[in-house]
Amino acid sequence: MNKMEIIRSLEKENMKEDLPKLMIGDYVKVAVKVKEGARERLQIFEGTIIGMHGSGIRRAIAVRRLSFGIGVERVFPIHSPKVDNIQIVRRGKIRRAKLYYLRDRVGKAARVKEDINKR
Amino acid sequence: MQKCMLGTKIGMTQIFTDEGIAIPVTVIQAGPVSVVQKKTVDTDGYNAIKVGYVDVKEKKLNKPTKGQFEKAGITAKKTMKEFRFENVDAYEVGQEIKVEDMFKEGDKVDISGISKGKGFQGTVKRYGTARGPMSHGSSYHRGVGSLGGASSPSRVFKGKKLPGHMGVDKVTVQNLAVVRVDAERGLLIVRGSIPGPKGGLIVIKDTVKA
Numbered sequence: 001m002n003k004m005e006i007i008r009s010l011e012k013e014n015m016k017e018d019l020p021k022l023m024i025g026d027y028v029k030v031a032v033k034v035k036e037g038a039r040e041r042l043q044i045f046e047g048t049i050i051g052m053h054g055s056g057i058r059r060a061i062a063v064r065r066l067s068f069g070i071g072v073e074r075v076f077p078i079h080s081p082k083v084d085n086i087q088i089v090r091r092g093k094i095r096r097a098k099l100y101y102l103r104d105r106v107g108k109a110a111r112v113k114e115d116i117n118k119r
Numbered sequence: 120m121q122k123c124m125l126g127t128k129i130g131m132t133q134i135f136t137d138e139g140i141a142i143p144v145t146v147i148q149a150g151p152v153s154v155v156q157k158k159t160v161d162t163d164g165y166n167a168i169k170v171g172y173v174d175v176k177e178k179k180l181n182k183p184t185k186g187q188f189e190k191a192g193i194t195a196k197k198t199m200k201e202f203r204f205e206n207v208d209a210y211e212v213g214q215e216i217k218v219e220d221m222f223k224e225g226d227k228v229d230i231s232g233i234s235k236g237k238g239f240q241g242t243v244k245r246y247g248t249a250r251g252p253m254s255h256g257s258s259y260h261r262g263v264g265s266l267g268g269a270s271s272p273s274r275v276f277k278g279k280k281l282p283g284h285m286g287v288d289k290v291t292v293q294n295l296a297v298v299r300v301d302a303e304r305g306l307l308i309v310r311g312s313i314p315g316p317k318g319g320l321i322v323i324k325d326t327v328k329a
Contacts, residue, residue, distance in 0.1 A: 014134060
């Protein structure tokens with residue numbers, strides 16, 4: 001085994017296998033484990049994936065949503081044990097890899113068209 | 120010193136803890152090493168074992184080196200290193216030492232390697248000296264500055280930090296925690312970074328800070 005294969009196989013051991021195939025523009029529900037005192041519960045963060053970075057175990061998604069008129073963005077390392085599960089609500093029809101233009105838009109303009117073919 | 124191992128740097132990655140914290144780790148191909156020679160107080164005046172690491176074609180070695188391996192009854196090795204040990208009786212000549220015999224999870228180790236070459240560098244990169252303003256009419260940017268006094272002492276003091284060759288030095292990082300030992304593949308995973316390029320020779324010892 002060469003050096004990269006060793007690293008990759010080590011990463012694979014800790015990576016989640018049941019994740020859906022996430023794509024930029026997808027509207028997703030991310031369930032995050034939140035600790036409140038001694039008790040742990042799931043918190044759902046809903047929004048559009050506006051960017052992805054990293055590969056292997058370092059892969060992370062940037063999710064943006066509008067909360068009471070204020071844009072909120074969170075970056076989730078998708079293989080982290082804190083991220084319980086990710087659900088794809090609908091696929092988006094997009095033409096670029098990073099949807100940062102959504103930051104300058106509000107209301108109806110800040111939507112991503114649904115891709116019916118990819119459903 | 121109680122523990123020692125030779126290895127090769129594989130590369131870095133990250134591992135999530137159960138709490139969801141990502142920790143940076145370095146993967147090292149550690150061992151197996153074979154004992155080439157045992158030195159004792161009676162024969163050599165001190166206790167030590169000499170180990171060889173990584174198989175090599177016999178024709179790559181010269182006769183004296185080849186003879187050492189023949190005497191120990193092991194295959195030819197690329198590198199040899201001597202470690203001072205108090206308890207040499209625990210090891211036999213020709214014995215193969217694996218990483219799981221030496222280290223376990225939670226151990227603290229010191230790791231030495233030869234750092235990456237940086238070429239001819241100025242004092243800002245080499246020694247971390249301050250630089251001057253890059254604009255606002257400044258003509259002093261990243262230079263050495265003053266070398267010292269003039270007519271007295273009329274020389275530059277020894278050890279004055281000046282530009283020169285940087286890197287390719289032996290560097291030791293102390294007190295690194297062993298995150299995992301993979302006995303199957305002979306891997307040692309430590310927290311944090313270690314000196315040298317990928318594929319570089321690494322010396323692992325138990326930490327002096329314990």
